[in-house]
Amino acid sequence: MPLQKDFINYLSRQVVDELAKRQVVKFPINYPLQEKILLVMEEELSVEYKINEESRQLLKEYSEYMRQTGVSYQEMFKMVKKKLVKEKKVIL
Secondary structure, eight states: OOOOHHHHHHHHHHHHHHHHHHTOSOOOTTOOHHHHHHHHHHHHHHHHHHHHHHHHHHHHHTHHHHHHHTOOHHHHHHHHHHHHHHHHTOOO
16 A cells, blocks of 8 residues: 555654754755655655556456466466566565
8 A cells, every 4th residue: 555645744754853853964954855855755665656557567468367277366466566576676
């Protein structure tokens, strides 16, 4: 289940607040750190969404075969997703 935009926004604010509180990094008061962190988080999360969509597309092409052989959609989805992750050398 994809994370809601509001929750990702909340997480990025929490990261900035925690970094500031612990004084891990220093940044100018008006520096848009939260927006930059938000962009990075969204980009990282979109990788899994794209792999999921690619997996669904591939399974559409093999739906008739899966029906004939009685293969579970969920099992095939997991297998296809795992293979795509490995091929793309992505860490989820």
